[in-house]
Amino acid sequence: MKVFIFLTILIFFLLSCDNSYMIDDFYGTYVPIGYKNTLDSIELKPQEIYHRKVYNKTGKKVLDMNGKWVLKSDNEVQFYSFFLNLDRDVSQFPELLKDTSGGVSTIFQSKDKTIQFCIGYYPDSNCYKRIK
Numbered sequence: 001m002k003v004f005i006f007l008t009i010l011i012f013f014l015l016s017c018d019n020s021y022m023i024d025d026f027y028g029t030y031v032p033i034g035y036k037n038t039l040d041s042i043e044l045k046p047q048e049i050y051h052r053k054v055y056n057k058t059g060k061k062v063l064d065m066n067g068k069w070v071l072k073s074d075n076e077v078q079f080y081s082f083f084l085n086l087d088r089d090v091s092q093f094p095e096l097l098k099d100t101s102g103g104v105s106t107i108f109q110s111k112d113k114t115i116q117f118c119i120g121y122y123p124d125s126n127c128y129k130r131i132k
Contacts, residue, residue: 004069020049021108023071025115033075033116035087042128044077046070054083056091063090077117078105086126 029043039055048070054063069082080103083096090096106117111129120126 007013019095021075021115026071026077026108028115028130029132030115030117030130032085032087035085037087037089037091038085040085040128050079052083054085054090054097057089060124061092063100065100067100072105075108076105077108080104103126 002035013132026044027046027118029041031042032038032040035037037057039057039059043051043054048068050067052063052065052067053061056062063083065081065083067079069080072078081100082102082104083100084102084104088096104119108115108117108118114131116127118124118127
């Protein structure tokens with residue numbers, strides 16, 4: 001009986017921690033979690049294109065761009081021509097918006113049945129969640 005319970009818990013744990021996805025799982029719109037200075041959306045589209053809109057804290061659109069994203073592994077995505085939005089005040093520092101030449105690689109994970117990724121310098125910082 002103990003073996004059965006152990007195996008049941010082990011199987012449940014292994015299935016619930018699966019972070020491998022099909023390419024279609026990535027498509028959708030992602031927004032930052034807990035940002036106060038900017039509103040942001042990243043829409044991942046087929047053909048490895050993303051569409052990005054960033055608004056300042058008053059709601060004025062300050063960035064509208066397209067870029068490229070590539071699935072590097074089951075859950076790793078590389079963004080090219082990426083604005084690294086760390087929720088800085090782009091109204092006060094508009095020069096930050098000009099820096100879209102870099103890229104970022106990130107790991108997608110499921111948390112509370114929602115796909116998320118983080119782009120910050122520290123673990124679990126500057127995270128985005130899929131809303132549709």
